Amino acid sequence: MRLVIVGGGISGLSLAYALLENKDTALDVTVFEAEERAGGKIYTDKTEGFLCETGVNGFLDNKPKTLELIAKLSLSPLRSNDSARKRFIYSDKRLNLLPESPPAFFRSGLMSFAGKLRITLEPFIPKGTKHDESLADFARRRLGKEAYEKLIDPMASGIYAGDPETLSLKSCFPRIYELEQTYGSLIRAMFKLKKKTGKATAGPGGTLTSFLDGMQTLTNALKTFLRDALKVKSKAVSLEKTGKGYIIHLADGSKVEADVVVIAVPAYQAAVILRDFDKTLSQAISEIPYPPVAVVCTGYKRQKVQASLDGFGFLVPNREGRKILGTLFDSSIFPNRAPEDYVLLRTMVGGARAFSVANEEDNKLIDTVLSEISDIIGIKAEPEFIRIYRHERAIPQYTIGHQDRLEKIDEIVARHKGLYITGNAYRGIGVNDCIDNSYKLAERIFEEVI
Ligand SMILES: Cc1cc2nc3c(=O)[nH]c(=O)nc-3n(C[C@H](O)[C@H](O)[C@H](O)COP(=O)(O)OP(=O)(O)OC[C@H]3O[C@@H](n4cnc5c(N)ncnc54)[C@H](O)[C@@H]3O)c2cc1C
Structure with a gap:
């Protein structure tokens, strides 16, 4: 056959x-x-001592x-460095560490007191009844406007390069939809799951994984x-x-x-x-x-970079009005991504809300990315290495x-x-x-x- x-x-x-x-x-x-x-979207460009993922960066090791x-193919997976657990959200003109636990969340300066208080009301919000609700409506309804804008909106950019006003909650994040339907509340679901399984996560969990020579x-x-x-x-x-x-x-x-x-x-x-x-x-x-996305890799001499780059990178909520979706500190996430004494950043541009930026011609796009990196993480140095990888139609x-x-x-x-x-x-x-x-x-x- x-x-x-x-x-x-x-x-x-x-x-x-x-x-x-x-x-x-x-x-x-x-x-x-x-x-x-x-x-397809998995292509690793090894050039001038840098290792650039032109599309897919890795996968979570929880499936x-x-x-x-990978085991059947006799490959050795490479887990991301510990420092990659630190993820940042650019908000109110600074990088804020994304809190990893409820106590850290309440201590963090990412959200206002009122925004945090609104999240604590989540268990009292009735379960949604719409046949198909947008991610934005869901997040505003359950968690409040501020949590939507600062936490959920950048998540939609990071995964889908999408617009949460049009993305479907149940198709994009079926587990979150099911938790609400089953437990009536995400916070209640987390407590019940913690009691049942010892784990309490509404998100995907897992560690970002790739290979020494890339995806x-x-x-x-x-x-x-x-x-x-x-x-x-x-x-x-x-x-x-x-x-x-x-x-x-x-x-x-x-x-x-x-x-x-x-x-x-x-x-x-x-x-x-x-x-x-x-x-x-x-x-x-x-x-x-499928909106367009451009991936812009920039490599710098480490000594010229004042920023610590200790972490995974940052995402930018739409409300900040910046021109990039976010930047990953690739050389901090995996070894072997940049030559000794250099660092490599990977910036994502475009998506469902910024077609025009992704489609800018090369020089303009580079200016945009460098100026955003300079404003957001303070890297003023000229990069020694630049590559642009365009995906005219990137992510469904x-x-x-x-x-x-x-x-x-x-x-x-x-x-x-x-x-x-x-x-x-x-x-x-x-x-x-x-x-x-x-x-x-x-x-x-x-x-x-x-
Ligand atoms: C910038 C970017 C970053 C991403 N990062 C991640 C990530 O870090 N982790 C993750 O899990 N996912 C990521 N993704 C999503 C990723 O695209 C998917 O996980 C996965 O690679 C999709 O695989 P696919 O085979 O379904 O489609 P594709 O990779 O698009 O493959 C389709 C293939 O079909 C071929 N083709 C097209 N038309 C024809 C035709 N007429 N005849 C024959 N062949 C044809 C294409 O050339 C291509 O090789 C990313 C996507 C993008 C665009």
């Missing part, structure tokens, strides 16, 4: 691995990747499937495993149904027959491939928006209505036996979600079609 996966990002590559890891499978699997290089995959270590190992099953420079342009299965049309004019097809490309590309195949399906998928946004959209997509896809759609546009945007979903999908494929 011939199975074709269209898209060689971590979703497509890990699915191919999950299908092929038991060698006795009767499946003939091929992955078609449009670019010369597979890996068993990713760690299992591309993972996709390289998958490529080595797949060998000839991975075809690069093979862009799919359309899909056709035949009596028995499918024909995938490639950009070079060739056609490939398959019994089973998995589309694992970004939603806007899936919509193009499926346009003539099923217009309603293509339309539903095309509604998932799970906006209000996302879940209804998924139901519609699932219902249509179910009518086409042997067709599957996966990738980070649907049920989890992170690497951990992609790998977890690949294993689930492999199981479904084995059950349903093989």
Whole structure:
């Protein structure tokens, strides 16, 4: 039986691995990747002694499937340095340490007394009843305006580069939605969970993890495993149904027959491939928006940097009116990111609320980033090293209505036996979600079609 996966990002590559890891499978699997290089948003640029992650920076080590995959590939995960636990929020013109515990929160200067008091009222706020509520409405309702602006808004920027006014709580943060629905309050949920399990976190938990040579270590190992099953420079342009299965049309004019097809490309590309195949399906998928993000890496001589850079980095709430989403202190997070005596910063620009900044031409973008870094962390020195990595369409946004959209997509896809759609546009945007979903999908494929 011939199975074709269209898209060689971590979703497509890990699915191919999950299908092929038991060698006795009767499946003939091929992955078609449009670019010369597979890996999608995972690409590590090692240049002039710096190690720049052009997209994905790492994953949290709290999802068993990713760690299992890494162990099977005989890779050694690298946990972030201890100092990376210190995360900062830029607020009221200074960097504020993000408190890690309730007592630290009440001592911290990040929120006003009134803002803190409002949070303590959270257990008395009735549970939400809206079918699909925005992250902003949810946060203001449960935690108050100040906590929304200073804590939740930057979290939405850090993970989704998104606009909390349009992001759907239950699609973006399903665990938080479920905690409210189950316990009626997040604070009450934390106390009850602490009693039950000894752990009390509404957030994801876990330690940021990568590899000594960066995230591309993972996709390289998958490529080595797949060998000839991975075809690069093979862009799919359309899909056709035949009596028995499918024909995938490639950009070079060739056609490939398959019994089973998995589309694992970004939603806007899936919509193009499926346009003539099923217009309603293509339309539903095309509604998932992707704002642009630019990643700007700057390297400095350490002695010229007065700021301590002891920590993970900082996020900037939208209300501060700055032009960047945040900056990571990459050389403080992992070893090996900058040459001896240098530091490396990675600044994220753009997202759903700042298309125009992400799209600035190179010189203007560099000026913007340097001026923000100078204002926020006081680095006045010129960087010795600068790289810009642009993602014209970066991160899928799970906006209000996302879940209804998924139901519609699932219902249509179910009518086409042997067709599957996966990738980070649907049920989890992170690497951990992609790998977890690949294993689930492999199981479904084995059950349903093989
Ligand atoms: C700037 C940035 C930073 C991020 N940081 C993190 C992070 O630190 N941690 C984290 O967990 N997640 C992060 N993410 C999210 C990350 O994108 C996902 O976790 C994951 O890499 C998505 O993998 P994917 O395979 O679903 O999609 P992609 O990586 O987009 O892969 C899709 C693949 O399909 C190929 N393709 C497209 N069209 C076609 C076609 N017509 N035919 C054949 N192939 C095609 C593409 O070339 C690409 O290789 C980040 C994203 C961005 C943009």
